[in-house]
Amino acid sequence: MTDLLRAENLTRHFKIGGSLDRGTLHAVDDVSFGVGEREIVALAGESGSGKSTVARLLARVYPPTAGTVTYFGDSAEGKPLPEYKSRRDALRYSSQVPMVFQDPFSSLNPVFRVSHGVLRALKLHRPELSAAERQAEAARVFDVVGLGAGMLDRYPHELSGGQRQRVGFAQALATRPRLILADEPVSMLDTSIRIGLLNLMAKLRDEEGVSILYITHDIASARYVADRLIVMYAGQIAEAGPIEDVLAAPRHPYTQLLLSAVPDPKAPPPSLEAMAAASGERGEPPKVIDPKPGCRFRPRCPVAVDACATVTPRLLPLGAGEVACHVAQTGAKVQAFS
Amino acid sequence: MLEVSGLTVDYITRAGRVRAVDDVSFAVQRGEFTGIVGESGCGKSTLLFAVAQLLSPPAAITAGEVTFRGQNLVTMGTRQLNAIRWQNLSVVMQSAMNALNPVMSVGAQFADALRAHGMSSRKAIASRSAEVLGLVGIDAVHLRSYPHQLSGGMRQRAMIAMALLFTPDLIIMDEPTSALDVVAQRSLMTQIKELQREFGFAVIFVTHDMSLVSHYSDRLLVMYAGQVAEAGPTRRIFDSPLHPYSRGLLDAFPGIRGEKVPLSGIPGAPPDLSIIPNGCRFAPRCPAKMAECETTPPVLVDRDGSQVRCLLYTPVVAQETASEQKEAAQ
Numbered sequence: 001m002t003d004l005l006r007a008e009n010l011t012r013h014f015k016i017g018g019s020l021d022r023g024t025l026h027a028v029d030d031v032s033f034g035v036g037e038r039e040i041v042a043l044a045g046e047s048g049s050g051k052s053t054v055a056r057l058l059a060r061v062y063p064p065t066a067g068t069v070t071y072f073g074d075s076a077e078g079k080p081l082p083e084y085k086s087r088r089d090a091l092r093y094s095s096q097v098p099m100v101f102q103d104p105f106s107s108l109n110p111v112f113r114v115s116h117g118v119l120r121a122l123k124l125h126r127p128e129l130s131a132a133e134r135q136a137e138a139a140r141v142f143d144v145v146g147l148g149a150g151m152l153d154r155y156p157h158e159l160s161g162g163q164r165q166r167v168g169f170a171q172a173l174a175t176r177p178r179l180i181l182a183d184e185p186v187s188m189l190d191t192s193i194r195i196g197l198l199n200l201m202a203k204l205r206d207e208e209g210v211s212i213l214y215i216t217h218d219i220a221s222a223r224y225v226a227d228r229l230i231v232m233y234a235g236q237i238a239e240a241g242p243i244e245d246v247l248a249a250p251r252h253p254y255t256q257l258l259l260s261a262v263p264d265p266k267a268p269p270p271s272l273e274a275m276a277a278a279s280g281e282r283g284e285p286p287k288v289i290d291p292k293p294g295c296r297f298r299p300r301c302p303v304a305v306d307a308c309a310t311v312t313p314r315l316l317p318l319g320a321g322e323v324a325c326h327v328a329q330t331g332a333k334v335q336a337f338s
Numbered sequence: 339m340l341e342v343s344g345l346t347v348d349y350i351t352r353a354g355r356v357r358a359v360d361d362v363s364f365a366v367q368r369g370e371f372t373g374i375v376g377e378s379g380c381g382k383s384t385l386l387f388a389v390a391q392l393l394s395p396p397a398a399i400t401a402g403e404v405t406f407r408g409q410n411l412v413t414m415g416t417r418q419l420n421a422i423r424w425q426n427l428s429v430v431m432q433s434a435m436n437a438l439n440p441v442m443s444v445g446a447q448f449a450d451a452l453r454a455h456g457m458s459s460r461k462a463i464a465s466r467s468a469e470v471l472g473l474v475g476i477d478a479v480h481l482r483s484y485p486h487q488l489s490g491g492m493r494q495r496a497m498i499a500m501a502l503l504f505t506p507d508l509i510i511m512d513e514p515t516s517a518l519d520v521v522a523q524r525s526l527m528t529q530i531k532e533l534q535r536e537f538g539f540a541v542i543f544v545t546h547d548m549s550l551v552s553h554y555s556d557r558l559l560v561m562y563a564g565q566v567a568e569a570g571p572t573r574r575i576f577d578s579p580l581h582p583y584s585r586g587l588l589d590a591f592p593g594i595r596g597e598k599v600p601l602s603g604i605p606g607a608p609p610d611l612s613i614i615p616n617g618c619r620f621a622p623r624c625p626a627k628m629a630e631c632e633t634t635p636p637v638l639v640d641r642d643g644s645q646v647r648c649l650l651y652t653p654v655v656a657q658e659t660a661s662e663q664k665e666a667a668q
């Protein structure tokens with residue numbers, strides 16, 4: 001599959017602390033991945049793993065400390081993000097790679113009708129359209145996201161959470177995007193509503209040909225819509241690959257831990273002893289401040305070897321996917337958590 | 339031990355009354371784990387606040403009783419309530435960052451609660467504080483820590499430790515794990531369950547995530563639009579949900595194992611409680627809707643040791659049609 005966008009060694013550090021406890025927080029460290037055409041890629045990890053920082057780097061909220069992002073949507077040979085310098089170029093990129101935010105309650109302006117955001121985006125990004133054409137296009141995108149043109153004149157407070165999030169997708173869709181950056185788009189919604197949004201994401205991929213970077217901490221919803229899965233831990237990619245392969249046979253100990261912790265309501269409940277044994281691991285993801293070389297999952301890892309303490313594992317191809325684990329890379333079968 | 343009967347809570351506003359909790363009854367036995375699940379706005383948090391007598395205007399209990407160890411909490415004065423709080427009944431709030439005082443160390447907050455209930459010896463306070471913190475797996479050095487120095491999971495565990503200071507009979511928890519990732523979530527749930535087995539307290543656990551309580555709770559209360567839609571043993575509800583809403587909720591979860599099936603969720607949104615539909619509140623979203631559902635509000639009926647609020651199970655409807663409809667729904 002050809003890449004639509006490719007991140008290479010993407011790194012973002014933040015300076016934190018005062019004069020006494022100055023440090024550097026490694027929010028994202030040496031992350032490389034691609035998003036293909038018509039593909040939903042799930043970027044999963046717990047809070048603090050750097051997944052939202054990756055989205056913001058791709059949305060150019062701030063520049064990377066190191067590494068490059070190349071966008072292939074404009075030209076076959078690709079164009080690195082810093083080259084989208086002029087206002088026209090910057091607008092073109094942000095219209096083709098828009099973002100949908102997590103909180104549908106704070107991402108819409110309460111004093112404007114919900115059509116406002118869509119119409120403004122159209123005016124800015126597609127100035128060739130007349131007012132009537134803008135109205136027609138707004139009606140079209142509202143239709144695509146399942147709201148119906150009748151909703152255009154409503155105010156945000158008249159809409160439910162799920163409907164507001166659909167407005168978010170309609171806004172993104174109005175600018176004819178190639179890749180939508182969706183940062184936890186369903187995590188604030190009720191379970192009964194979520195599926196509808198996930199189905200919408202799949203529809204955008206299948207019918208509108210849009211790629212989506214789906215950032216989430218919910219592996220089950222990722223499996224439901226995504227083609228590929230990238231698992232992040234402490235600012236780095238632990239494992240990546242076709243989602244069914246990764247879920248069927250996770251090879252990184254962290255992926256195994258993550259999957260073992262997902263509750264499965266359909267399964268018979270295990271005994272308390274079994275649950276206690278499974279969750280005996282009470283470690284927490286590290287805050288990555290001025291890290292030393294070595295695997296960041298090592299303190300929680302039951303299969304760590306000596307090399308894990310000194311050498312940072314690199315993300316290397318293994319089977320259908322990629323894994324950053326010394327033990328898995330030797331070809332040994334990793335069974336850390338089940 | 340706790341018996342809630344006919345509890346009704348209204349939000350009294352200038353525009354009129356909004357009934358957030360409507361005639362809810364349930365009982366919690368000693369040492370039982372009761373899950374209350376429902377979507378946002380279904381009244382689950384209001385119910386929990388009403389049980390703990392923590393409602394503030396414009397919300398008010400307009401009917402019903404909350405009987406805890408033989409006493410009715412609703413009619414009790416503040417002073418009597420203060421004696422019971424922490425001592426016999428404690429509450430763990432959703433957001434530990436907001437529930438803990440940011441300018442007091444964890445230890446100082448523990449000491450506050452202990453002193454309020456008559457423990458004055460500095461030594462006794464220190465040893466009890468260290469003891470409960472140990473129970474939840476946090477080192478006693480963190481008594482000197484301020485909330486911001488703890489991680490989200492540790493803060494939430496510190497809140498649970500605080501709730502355990504007097505080994506109460508009942509702990510009420512409002513989505514304590516919603517800010518945690520799945521790994522921390524499982525470890526916290528297991529810990530609650532282990533502590534419960536050790537000390538025998540009862541838990542009321544409010545959550546919007548049905549899958550979370552599936553392995554931990556004994557009884558489940560599914561709420562919809564301020565009312566109990568279905569109540570019964572957790573396993574029974576997960577294995578064979580009676581109410582179309584419970585079934586819809588269960589079918590809204592994609593799995594990480596097994597075959598991938600297209601899901602549809604539940605169309606529509608919960609009703610605005612200020613404009614309540616005439617008949618069944620779930621009727622506009624219900625896949626098994628019948629003509630009567632538009633006009634007849636269903637009552638809660640007993641069925642095989644559970645309770646369900648749905649006309650499919652109400653004797654008014656001929657038994658045959660009910661089973662036909664049920665099949666259609668499945």
